[in-house]
Amino acid sequence: MIHSPYIRKPASVQRVMFNVLLALVPGIAAYVWQIGAGILVNIAIATLTAVAAEVIMLSLRKRPVMLAATDLSAVVTAWLVALAFPPIVPWWLTVLAVLVAIVAVKHLYGGLGQNPFNPAMAAYCTMIVAYPALMSQWPAAGTVDFATQLHLILGGARELDAVTGATALDALRTGLRANGSVATLLQSNTYGAVGGRGWEWIAAGYLLGGLFLLASRTITWHLPTGFLVGLGVTSGIFWLIHPEQFASPLFHLASGGAMLAAFFIVTDPVSGATTPRGKLIFAAGVGLIAYLIRAFGAYPEGIAFGVLLMNICVPLIDMKTQPAVFGHRGGRQP
Amino acid sequence: MSEWLMLLLGTALVNNVVLVKFLGLCPFMGVSRKIDSALGMGMATTFVLTLASAVTWVLEHALLAPFDLGYLRILGFILVIAATVQFVEMAVKKNAPTLYKVLGIYLPLITTNCAVLGVALLNVQEGAGFARSVIYGLGSAAGFTMVLVLFAGLRERLALARVPAAFAGAPIGFITAGLLSLAFMGFSGLTNH
Numbered sequence: 052m053i054h055s056p057y058i059r060k061p062a063s064v065q066r067v068m069f070n071v072l073l074a075l076v077p078g079i080a081a082y083v084w085q086i087g088a089g090i091l092v093n094i095a096i097a098t099l100t101a102v103a104a105e106v107i108m109l110s111l112r113k114r115p116v117m118l119a120a121t122d123l124s125a126v127v128t129a130w131l132v133a134l135a136f137p138p139i140v141p142w143w144l145t146v147l148a149v150l151v152a153i154v155a156v157k158h159l160y161g162g163l164g165q166n167p168f169n170p171a172m173a174a175y176c177t178m179i180v181a182y183p184a185l186m187s188q189w190p191a192a193g194t195v196d197f198a199t200q201l202h203l204i205l206g207g208a209r210e211l212d213a214v215t216g217a218t219a220l221d222a223l224r225t226g227l228r229a230n231g232s233v234a235t236l237l238q239s240n241t242y243g244a245v246g247g248r249g250w251e252w253i254a255a256g257y258l259l260g261g262l263f264l265l266a267s268r269t270i271t272w273h274l275p276t277g278f279l280v281g282l283g284v285t286s287g288i289f290w291l292i293h294p295e296q297f298a299s300p301l302f303h304l305a306s307g308g309a310m311l312a313a314f315f316i317v318t319d320p321v322s323g324a325t326t327p328r329g330k331l332i333f334a335a336g337v338g339l340i341a342y343l344i345r346a347f348g349a350y351p352e353g354i355a356f357g358v359l360l361m362n363i364c365v366p367l368i369d370m371k372t373q374p375a376v377f378g379h380r381g382g383r384q385p
Numbered sequence: 386m387s388e389w390l391m392l393l394l395g396t397a398l399v400n401n402v403v404l405v406k407f408l409g410l411c412p413f414m415g416v417s418r419k420i421d422s423a424l425g426m427g428m429a430t431t432f433v434l435t436l437a438s439a440v441t442w443v444l445e446h447a448l449l450a451p452f453d454l455g456y457l458r459i460l461g462f463i464l465v466i467a468a469t470v471q472f473v474e475m476a477v478k479k480n481a482p483t484l485y486k487v488l489g490i491y492l493p494l495i496t497t498n499c500a501v502l503g504v505a506l507l508n509v510q511e512g513a514g515f516a517r518s519v520i521y522g523l524g525s526a527a528g529f530t531m532v533l534v535l536f537a538g539l540r541e542r543l544a545l546a547r548v549p550a551a552f553a554g555a556p557i558g559f560i561t562a563g564l565l566s567l568a569f570m571g572f573s574g575l576t577n578h
C-alpha cells in the first residue's frame with residue numbers, strides 16, 4: 052500500500068538552509084562592493100560563534116550533535132544577525148547577539164522547530180535596546196576602507212563622526228523633526244536613486260536572492276507579498292495624505308532592512324504563521340508595525356520589533372485561520 | 386475624539402500595564418496556561434478595572450479631597466475595589482459557573498491585583514478628569530487582556546515544545562514574558578506626538 056504524500060521532493064532542513072545561504076550571496080556581494088569587506092569578517096565571527104554555541108547547547112541537552120549541528124540553520128541565523136547589524140560593530144557585540152539568538156531564543160525553547168520567536172530578530176531587539184549608540188553607527192557608502200572597518204570590528208577606538216553618516220531612514224527622520232521637507236532632504240548626499248546611496252544596491256541584491264528562493268520554491272509567495280503590501284500600503288496612505296512629511300512607499304521598500312526582511316526574515320518557517328491566510332496576516336502585520344515605528348517611534352528601524360510582536364500573535368493567528376477540512380463547508384473545526 | 390482614541394491606544398500598547406509598567410504580574414503568570422481562562426480573567430479584570438477607575442475617582446473627588454483625607458486613599462480604594470470584585474464574583478458564579486471554577490482563587494485575587502489599585506492611584510497622581518480616568522482604566526484593562534490572551538496562546542504552544550527540563554514550566558514562562566516586554570519596547574515614543 053502506498054501512503055501519502057504521493058509527490059515527494061528531496062527537501063531536508065540542510066537543503067532548505069543551503070538554498071537560503073545561496074540566495075544571500077548576491078546581497079553580500081553587493082555589500083562588499085558598496086560598503087567594504089568588513090561585513091565578511093562579521094559574518095565569519097557570527098558563524099563561528101553560532102556553530103560553537105549550537106554544538107555546546109546540543110551536547111548539554113544530550114541531543115544528537117552532528118545531525119543538528121550540520122543542518123546549517125545556525126549558520127543562517129548567524130548570517131542574518133551579521134547582515135542586520137551595522138558592519139562596524141565591535142566583535143563582542145556580534146558574539147553576544149549570536150549567543151542570545153542561539154542559546155536563549157533557540158535552544159532554551161527546545162531547538163530548531165520549537166522556538167516561538169525569530170532568533171536573529173530577538174537578538175537585534177536585545178542589542179538595540181542594550182547598546183543603542185553602537186547599533187546606530189552605519190558607515191556611509193565608500194567612506195570607511197577595509198583597514199578602518201577591521202580596526203573598528205576588533206574593538207579599536209571609535210572616532211566616528213567623520214566617517215559614519217546616519218542611515219537613510221535615520222537621516223530622514225532627524226531632518227523631518229527639524230522641520231525639513233521630504234523633497235529637499237532627499238536631495239542630500241545620503242540618498243541614491245530610491246533609497247540610501249549604496250544601500251539600495253544591497254537591497255537589489257537581496258531582491259535577486261529572494262526571487263531565487265521563490266523560483267526554487269524554498270519559500271511561498273504569501274510572506275514576502277504580505278510584508279511588501281503591508282509596508283507599501285501603509286506608507287502609501289501616509290504619503291498620499293502628506294507627501295511633504297512622509298517619504299514615498301518606494302523609498303521605504305528600498306531602505307533599511309525591508310528587502311532582507313521580506314525574503315529572508317519574515318519567511319522564517321519556524322516562528323512565523325503556518326496557514327496560507329495566516330502567513331498573509333502575519334507578514335502584513337510586520338510591515339504595518341515596521342512602518343509605524345519608522346515614522347513615529349523612537350527606533351530608526353522597526354522591522355525587528357514588528358517581527359517579534361507578530362511572533363507573539365502567531366498562536367492566535369494560526370488558531371483563527373485554520374483552513375476548512377476538505378468536505379466541511381467553511382466550518383471552523385476545533 | 387481622536388485624542389481619546391490615542392489615549393486608549395497609548396495605555397493599551399505603548400504604556401502597557403503589564404509589559405511596560407510591570408503591574409499585575411501575578412495573574413499574568415498565574416492564569417496564562419489556557420487561552421479560555423485567560424480571556425475570562427481578562428474580561429473580569431476589564432470590568433473591575435473600568436468600574437474601579439470610575440468609583441475611585443468619585444471617592445477621591447467627593448470624599449477624600451474635600452475633607453483632606455488623602456492619607457486614607459489606599460485604604461479607601463482597596464475597600465471600593467474589594468466591593469466591586471465581590472460583586473463581579475457573585476455575577477460570574479451565577480452566570481458562568483464553569484468560568485468561576487476555572488478562575489478559582491484568582492477571581493477574588495483581582496482585589497489584590499496591583500494593576501487595579503495602580504491605575505486608580507496613577508489617575509489621582511496625574512489629576513485626570515472623570516472621563517479620562519475611565520478611558521485610562523478601560524485602555525489599561527484592554528492592554529492587560531490582550532497581553533494575557535496572547536501570552537496564553539504562546540504558553541499553550543510552549544507546553545508542547547521540547548523545552549530543556551530545567552527550564553520547563555515557569556522558567557521558560559518568565560523568559561517568554563521578558564521577550565514580550567522587549568518586543569513592546571518597540572512601541573516606545575509612538576504617542577508623544
